[in-house]
Amino acid sequence: xxPDAIEEESPPVGGGCExxxxxxxxxxxxxxxxxxxxxxxxxxxxxxxGIVGENGAGKSTLAAILGGALAPDEGWxxxxxxxxxxxxxxxxxxAGVGIVYQELSLLPDMSVADNIMLGIxxxxxxxxxxxxxxxxxxxLLHRVGGEQVLVDAPVRDLPVALQQLVEVAKVLARGPSAMxxxxxxxxxxAGESAGLLEMARRLADGGVAVGYISHRLEELRxxxxxxxxxxxxxxxxxxxxxxxxxxxxxxAMVGRAVNEAFPQRSTTATSTPMxxxxxxxxxxxxxxxxxxxxxxxxILGVAGLVGSGRSRLARFLLGLEGDxxxxxxxxxxxxxxRSPRHAARSGVMLVPEDRKGFGLILGLGVDRNIGLPSLDxxxxxxxxxxxxxxxxxxxxxxxxxIKVRDIAAAASALSGGNQQKVVLGKWLAKEPKLLILDxxxxxxxxxxxxxxxxILRRLADDGLSILLxxxxxxxxxxxxxxxxxxxxxxxxxxxxxxxxxxxDIMAVATTGSAA
Amino acid sequence: MWVLVALVAVQTAxxxxxxxxxxxxxxxxxxxxxxxxxxxGQAAAVLAGMIDLSVGATARLAALLTAGLIDDHPERVVPxxxxxxxxxxxxxxxxxxxxxxxxxxxxxxTLISFTVLSGVALAYTRTPIGGIPTEASRFVNERILGLPYxxxxxxxxxxxxxxxxxxxxxxxxxxxxxxxxxxxxxxxxSVERVRVTMMVNCSVMAGLAGITLAFRQGTGDPRVAAGLxxxxxxxVVVGGxxxxxxxxxxxxxxxxVVFINILxxxxxxxxxxxxxxxxxxxxxxIIAVVVFSRRER
Numbered sequence: 001x002x003p004d005a006i007e008e009e010s011p012p013v014g015g016g017c018e019x020x021x022x023x024x025x026x027x028x029x030x031x032x033x034x035x036x037x038x039x040x041x042x043x044x045x046x047x048x049x050g051i052v053g054e055n056g057a058g059k060s061t062l063a064a065i066l067g068g069a070l071a072p073d074e075g076w077x078x079x080x081x082x083x084x085x086x087x088x089x090x091x092x093x094x095a096g097v098g099i100v101y102q103e104l105s106l107l108p109d110m111s112v113a114d115n116i117m118l119g120i121x122x123x124x125x126x127x128x129x130x131x132x133x134x135x136x137x138x139x140l141l142h143r144v145g146g147e148q149v150l151v152d153a154p155v156r157d158l159p160v161a162l163q164q165l166v167e168v169a170k171v172l173a174r175g176p177s178a179m180x181x182x183x184x185x186x187x188x189x190a191g192e193s194a195g196l197l198e199m200a201r202r203l204a205d206g207g208v209a210v211g212y213i214s215h216r217l218e219e220l221r222x223x224x225x226x227x228x229x230x231x232x233x234x235x236x237x238x239x240x241x242x243x244x245x246x247x248x249x250x251x252a253m254v255g256r257a258v259n260e261a262f263p264q265r266s267t268t269a270t271s272t273p274m275x276x277x278x279x280x281x282x283x284x285x286x287x288x289x290x291x292x293x294x295x296x297x298x299i300l301g302v303a304g305l306v307g308s309g310r311s312r313l314a315r316f317l318l319g320l321e322g323d324x325x326x327x328x329x330x331x332x333x334x335x336x337x338r339s340p341r342h343a344a345r346s347g348v349m350l351v352p353e354d355r356k357g358f359g360l361i362l363g364l365g366v367d368r369n370i371g372l373p374s375l376d377x378x379x380x381x382x383x384x385x386x387x388x389x390x391x392x393x394x395x396x397x398x399x400x401x402i403k404v405r406d407i408a409a410a411a412s413a414l415s416g417g418n419q420q421k422v423v424l425g426k427w428l429a430k431e432p433k434l435l436i437l438d439x440x441x442x443x444x445x446x447x448x449x450x451x452x453x454x455i456l457r458r459l460a461d462d463g464l465s466i467l468l469x470x471x472x473x474x475x476x477x478x479x480x481x482x483x484x485x486x487x488x489x490x491x492x493x494x495x496x497x498x499x500x501x502x503x504d505i506m507a508v509a510t511t512g513s514a515a
Numbered sequence: 516m517w518v519l520v521a522l523v524a525v526q527t528a529x530x531x532x533x534x535x536x537x538x539x540x541x542x543x544x545x546x547x548x549x550x551x552x553x554x555x556g557q558a559a560a561v562l563a564g565m566i567d568l569s570v571g572a573t574a575r576l577a578a579l580l581t582a583g584l585i586d587d588h589p590e591r592v593v594p595x596x597x598x599x600x601x602x603x604x605x606x607x608x609x610x611x612x613x614x615x616x617x618x619x620x621x622x623x624x625t626l627i628s629f630t631v632l633s634g635v636a637l638a639y640t641r642t643p644i645g646g647i648p649t650e651a652s653r654f655v656n657e658r659i660l661g662l663p664y665x666x667x668x669x670x671x672x673x674x675x676x677x678x679x680x681x682x683x684x685x686x687x688x689x690x691x692x693x694x695x696x697x698x699x700x701x702x703x704x705s706v707e708r709v710r711v712t713m714m715v716n717c718s719v720m721a722g723l724a725g726i727t728l729a730f731r732q733g734t735g736d737p738r739v740a741a742g743l744x745x746x747x748x749x750x751v752v753v754g755g756x757x758x759x760x761x762x763x764x765x766x767x768x769x770x771x772v773v774f775i776n777i778l779x780x781x782x783x784x785x786x787x788x789x790x791x792x793x794x795x796x797x798x799x800x801i802i803a804v805v806v807f808s809r810r811e812r
Contacts, residue, residue: 067701069701088700088703089700089701089702089703090700090703090704090705093702093703094703099701101701105695105697105698105701105702106698107690107691107694107695107698107761108694109690109694109761109762110687110690110691110694114687118687118688118691118699118702118704119684119687119688119691119702119703119704120684120703121684121687123683123684126683127678127682127683128682128683128684128687170702174703
């Protein structure tokens with residue numbers, strides 16, 4: 001635990017009520033990664049309890065535990081003051097706990113009414129009473145402010161904002177005494193979240209205990225009675241949401257740890273542009289589009305919250321989002337990628353967020369994984385030259401000091417850090433001009449992290465341009481030469497010179513303006 | 516789907532005057548019944564996001580047991596049928612438990628059953644076995660209102676399954692489980708119960724297919740129902756059910772069943788060589804699936 005965290009920590013307070021729903025000392029680990037550690041939280045009837053934290057702070061894990069979708073490794077959940085074992089979501093629903101999940105859990109082909117009433121349809125004898133169902137659904141939609149939704153329309157025909165209302169109605173239909181919203185506005189464009197906020201407030205006023213997870217602070221300012229801050233899976237504090245406290249939230253979210261372990265910034269970075277993006281029109285970036293420059297030999301950090309458009313920017317540069325207008329040049333030449341294959345040929349490559357899904361073929365040997373993108377160069381007359389493949393792999397393994405006993409061993413046998421180096425290596429073998437790293441250090445232990453940091457810095461010094469997308473703020477701040485902050489699909493700010501202050505960046509990412 | 520059925524029917528009626536005779540229609544209905552049962556069970560399993568490759572082997576074992584155990588004794592018919600259906604249900608239960616308890620993919624689980632059951636059938640007999648008393652085979656041979664009793668029974672089951680799927684909570688849960696397992700789970704649906712029930716249903720329907728096959732042939736033929744699992748899947752897919760689950764109707768499946776049978780009947784009447792029949796069935800299946808999936812979007 002960081003020393004500064006101890007200072008900030010105060011005993012958890014419950015707002016002085018009989019909590020409807022509480023988690024007591026819950027911990028959860030995924031493999032070696034601690035998602036939650038000893039967190040206690042109490043939700044009171046009639047109050048909106050805001051839960052905030054950076055991406056990866058453990059908010060969604062907490063919601064899943066309260067909703068019975070995950071079982072805690074330690075600690076327990078209390079409903080109405082009684083400890084309950086919530087082995088399945090059905091148990092939580094029966095106990096009166098409803099969760100509005102972050103990603104919509106609706107069936108697109110089913111009608112609005114059938115989705116809302118799934119499993120609890122009113123019946124006459126054994127058959128569903130459709131007239132009664134329609135009546136109940138209309139009432140529920142009215143309560144959530146979605147009168148305009150047609151009860152018999154398939155859900156897929158609704159815009160996302162209305163689907164979100166249907167989702168809420170679905171939870172309400174089960175008559176919960178406690179309700180948790182897991183970042184309900186993350187998928188909504190700014191400005192369309194007002195209805196949802198009002199509804200959460202109304203529900204609380206009607207006596208429901210509401211938990212509201214968000215990283216948009218202005219939302220909490222509007223509706224929260226209490227606020228709990230999580231960081232790195234730990235509870236930092238729970239306090240009443242007075243205006244004064246709101247100001248200290250950002251500081252509590254990011255902590256103040258200054259990581260000395262980052263390599264020295266380069267002094268040799270040139271001003272020669274490598275990638276120039278001018279008014280690129282990605283879906284959701286209208287009307288201005290996105291404009292920025294990534295220089296040769298620099299690490300350009302891209303900060304922002306989940307859903308702020310960072311991954312879409314990466315997909316765009318790989319040719320996966322199509323061309324919607326705007327000018328892009330790479331190394332002086334016009335660059336309009338049509339596919340990842342085309343992008344790779346032009347020298348733009350991605351180390352993806354989902355290492356096991358898209359980065360590596362786990363069952364294949366390390367040498368084969370490294371050789372995969374370079375098979376054209378390694379082949380003669382359509383046959384892969386195994387010796388050249390091995391030579392290439394050995395060069396990469398030495399170069400990045402990948403720890404592997406046998407170069408032909410399956411990639412699954414490697415540690416997370418070494419796997420990531422293999423992904424890095426297989427693209428470096430292609431000599432890219434611009435390397436995009438999407439969450440490169442997720443699930444990697446601390447030692448391997450600083451090693452990868454050093455490698456990235458060395459590559460940049462050798463002239464490679466790196467776009468570093470990461471939710472781990474210290475990483476972006478410590479490693480980047482310049483930092484781009486995204487919010488709601490737009491570039492909200494560019495910080496040209498360090499030292500970067502976490503508070504400034506979080507303020508821009510959450511509220512759109514510097515603190 | 517039903518438009519295609521009509522097209523093939525009209526073409527055949529013009530090409531062969533025999534097609535529209537009462538005798539051929541009844542014969543056609545009789546041929547259709549076993550595949551109908553199999554497709555009914557398969558469709559419900561596919562809607563719940565599964566697939567059953569053991570349908571043919573289950574039907575064969577059911578046919579052999581039916582003929583072999585009744586062995587021309589009228590008084591044994593009822594107990595043997597109950598036994599066969601119970602055995603089929605047990606097969607389905609094992610399939611279902613492999614899926615929900617051992618977390619096998621349905622494809623793998625039922626492939627295992629297929630292999631085991633084929634072996635059991637082979638061990639039971641390699642030559643035609645037993646016999647069906649005429650009193651019992653009246654179920655498939657005697658007609659009322661132009662159709663055999665068995666065909667009416669099949670239609671009744673289709674109707675019942677249609678009502679179950681569209682008008683009851685359980686039916687909605689089936690679509691939800693097939694559409695998105697996690698969504699169903701989060702809504703509090705007992706995913707395990709839905710899946711096991713649909714696997715049991717599928718095997719019981721396969722058992723019915725086997726019984727009717729035995730009744731029609733009057734004996735237990737060790738080669739019977741070969742490839743029935745694939746025919747049932749084709750009928751389901753041609754009938755517009757998404758192979759990934761969660762989408763499709765019983766009316767569509769019935770259309771698929773009628774379609775592939777009418778196609779077979781039409782090709783037989785027009786003396787299309789068996790080798791070519793397979794090719795034609797394949798091509799028409801492709802067309803039907805493409806047409807249907809286009810319309811879905």
